[in-house]
Amino acid sequence: MQFDxxxxxxxxxxxxxxxxxxxxxxxxxMITTIKVFPQYQEGLLGIEAYSHLMVIFWMDRVTDxxxxxxxxxxxxxxxxxxxxxxxxxxxxxxxLAVVQLLSTEIDEITVKGLDAFDGTPVLDIKxxxxxxxxxxxxxxxxxRQKSRARD
Numbered sequence: 001m002q003f004d005x006x007x008x009x010x011x012x013x014x015x016x017x018x019x020x021x022x023x024x025x026x027x028x029x030m031i032t033t034i035k036v037f038p039q040y041q042e043g044l045l046g047i048e049a050y051s052h053l054m055v056i057f058w059m060d061r062v063t064d065x066x067x068x069x070x071x072x073x074x075x076x077x078x079x080x081x082x083x084x085x086x087x088x089x090x091x092x093x094x095x096l097a098v099v100q101l102l103s104t105e106i107d108e109i110t111v112k113g114l115d116a117f118d119g120t121p122v123l124d125i126k127x128x129x130x131x132x133x134x135x136x137x138x139x140x141x142x143x144r145q146k147s148r149a150r151d
Contacts, residue, residue: 011043012036012108012122014057020117027115032099034122035108043125048104052128055114057095058121065089077142084140095120098128 016023016032023030034055036044047053067082069089082089099111109125116122139147 008058008123010037010058010121010123011040011125014114014116014118014120014122016114016116016118018118020061023115023117027097028113030114031102031110031112032114032116033108033110034114034125036122038107041107044104044106044109047101047109047125047127050101050127050129053099053101053109053111054126054128054132055095055097055099055111055116055122056124056126057097057114057116058123059088059093059095059116060121061117062088062093067091071140071142072146074142074146080140080142094123 012034014032014034016030018026018030065088067089068079069082069085069087070079071077071085072087082091095116097114097116099113102110102112104110
């Protein structure tokens with residue numbers, strides 16, 4: 001089986017005052033400015049009409065991690081594969097976050113809820129709409145337990 005490289009282009013960069021070590025803990029309330037590169041700025045036209053966006057970013061500081069691990073590092077749960085987790089241990093270090101759009105400028109947007117480090121490359125920004133909503137998705141028991149612990 002042959003694997004081909006897929007060309008991706010960085011379109012923007014994240015700027016946040018949140019220290020790297022606090023990103024996971026503060027992700028829901030983090031404020032991030034996404035500075036869009038000049039050649040992509042016209043792509044922001046009309047984005048202000050949306051309340052939420054999907055940001056796809058490159059987790060450039062991730063090193064090789066195992067494809068099978070305990071969910072969120074909790075050894076009380078059985079190991080699962082990377083594709084059953086939202087973590088960083090995927091073959092491609094892509095991050096995806098649904099964020100609230102707070103403001104727009106000609107060359108940047110400010111969002112809330114992006115769990116990316118300062119300086120993280122952004123690969124794409126897409127509008128979030130009701131087409132992507134799933135009411136009451138099925139999730140594993142470990143996820144329900146972790147979600148209850150957060151509340």
